[in-house]
């Protein structure tokens with residue numbers, strides 16, 4: 001994508017449905033015969049997920065802004081060619097286990113931000129008595145008719161680990177306690193969906209008390225609406241802190257953005273909450289330097305770390321960014337340095353020394369959120385910036401170039 005220095009972002013932008021909510025919901029659609037999902041984000045990852053559903057035998061119909069899925073399941077095997085394209089493919093392990101009690105999913109593998117092991121996913125399954133076999137890069141799982149245990153505690157907080165456990169439990173009759181669970185809004189949106197199918201789920205702190213009627217007693221038809229994408233919303237709010245004249249971000253969920261709004265205020269931007277779904281933000285002359293620590297929700301999201309680093313490269317002072325979730329999520333620092341940023345990475349800490357200005361240059365995206373950070377930096381850098389390997393961006397942002405052009409910027413995808 002080519003971006004030129006942008007004088008200002010003026011007007012309003014509406015965020016799309018959340019990719020990381022749509023993916024578990026598409027996996028959960030295996031539990032029902034007929035499924036409708038509104039506010040569906042059309043992105044590479046969600047299109048890959050629809051392809052997986054078709055490979056499993058489902059009929060998929062993609063309509064403007066929504067998708068419908070129906071029909072039976074004729075396969076439980078997800079080939080490496082598609083599961084390796086996106087991490088969200090792992091969620092179809094839980095979807096298949098909940099729906100039919102068996103699954104063969106090629107291990108999606110790691111990506112740029114880390115090795116991303118799945119030990120917690122497998123530990124849960126072994127704990128409930130599933131037969132788990134790792135063979136030729138495939139995870140083959142067969143559930144017992146009844147779980148061998150009625151409680152499990154994750155060793156660490158894992159979003160898709162929690163989601164896979166919930167999807168699996170949806171098919172197993174009876175009560176179950178999940179402890180040390182992830183509480184991301186996308187996880188809780190999946191819980192709301194499963195309640196529509198007939199599950200009872202009580203959330204107490206990081207514990208989920210789940211009671212399922214069993215897969216044969218779940219509701220057959222259900223519709224749902226994807227929650228707004230809090231990371232896309234956060235990305236535009238950072239853009240507004242840099243260039244807003246002002247920028248109004250609509251269709252978001254303010255209650256999902258507490259930590260992000262707090263950090264923007266600390267940086268000197270003054271986001272105005274106009275309603276529970278609308279925030280207006282103006283550019284701040286020079287952001288104040290910050291300390292940012294990524295943490296599981298409701299802490300500061302790791303998926304917003306790169307975007308904040310882009311903003312802090314121009315801050316008045318030295319900022320510290322500590323990445324506590326992934327072991328290798330600072331690759332955008334090297335690319336930002338090509339634009340003139342001063343970032344020093346020491347283990348899980350990045351030291352960002354604010355500079356007066358950035359200068360456009362060709363850079364390469366390394367992962368989804370890094371690509372967004374480079375686009376933000378390109379909008380404030382002098383001259384022209386070309387972000388290469390932009391495929392990463394297309395995985396998680398719907399029509400970002402179009403949205404930026406409509407706000408008065410010169411951004412062109414090629």
Ligand code: EPZ
Nearest residue numbers: 020088116117118119120121157158159160303325326368
């Ligand atoms: C989800 O990934 C999101 N993806 C990620 O968003 C997000 O960055 C991440 O959660 C953290 O919020 C989807 O929801 C599809 P984790 P996930 O399991 O579930 C370690 C994006 O940009 N871990 O919560 O894979 C893991 O290595 C993507 O949209 C284990 O060690 O993340 C990581 O260090 C990027 N063993 C930490 O836990 C396991 O079995 C958190 O990972 C599982 C995870």
